[in-house]
Amino acid sequence: MGEISITHRRQGLAARERARYVANRRGNHASSRQPETGRIETREFNLGYTLAGGQVFRWGRDVDGWWKGVAYDTVFHLRQVGDTLMYRAGASSVATYLGEMSVTGFLEWYLRLNERPRIRVPRSDRYLRRARDLLKGFRFVRQMPFECVISYILSVQAHMNLTKRRVNFLAESWGREVAYMGRKYCTFPEPDALARLKGPYFRSNRFGWRSERVAETARFVSERTRGEPGKLTLDDWREIVDALKKRAGTGVGLKVGKCIDLFALERLDAVPVDTWVLKMAREWYHIEGTDRRVCEWAEARGGRSAGYMNEYLFAYYRELNGPSPEDRVISFCASDAPSAELPMRDEG
């Protein structure tokens, strides 16, 4: 986190603007609210696989074993014991593109607690059978679309933890602060807030060549949300993302687009092909060729649930070959190690 924040402090003017901006947005939100707590019974659900699998950037497992994160502008602490999901929430209701939800209603929706994914496994495919059995309980979450778009543009050619730091940097700089149980969390910025920033701002904060892409996409989205991103429907977001895919310079190409489809737009038949999937397809299935070719192969093979089919294989392959402990999701979840990047800071 050091490099980014230090660079940021050096930017005298930008830092002052940022401070004023954050102060203005600092809400009356939940500062000293009693946590809302409860529990939900689940079936065939695995919280760790779901949050450690690599789909989300603003969750981490703290030293106390709780998963802590920010979703839809709300702080959550989650912990699973057996089939029971325990929660603490920073608000009593949550605003989504489907409207306002109760905390339990939201968690059931966000984590797809009531959907049990089913994929068809060919008899001869032992990799897929093994992967599905090992990853049982994993769910695709329903991410906030704008956050998902920006996060995956930032994820290009960068390690997960670096991407997490950059996403957290945006939240801390341009989101709204939310104090919760003695720690400081931040919401993800709205499109307008990022649209005011330009390429050089991101460059100076070491976003590299992702800078102009984030700036361009934020501008494009902001133009279409017209200051009221909260009023957009899922179909609106699908239209916006499909338009981003067709434009050059947005940073939304084949892989990033498929990630957004899968993680935020309810398109569970999408298969993002990254370097891991490419290697896995080559090694295990002898599929050669470009990302596009592998994507078409995997989507045709998996049909409506190609997303889950691919995710199981991806996680299993990374469990066997991943270089860092957090790449190996299954063993990371079995351990009690904390995540390297957490989406909050100590207060003061």
Place this chain on the structure above:
DNA sequence: GGCCAGGCGCGAC
């Protein structure tokens, strides 16, 4: 110190 990260975009063919 070289190689590679959850790729994209552009210019040659």
Place this chain on the structure above:
DNA sequence: GTCGCGCATGGC
């Protein structure tokens, strides 16, 4: 339409 290369930055 496909292929090859450059692109910032950080981690190991």
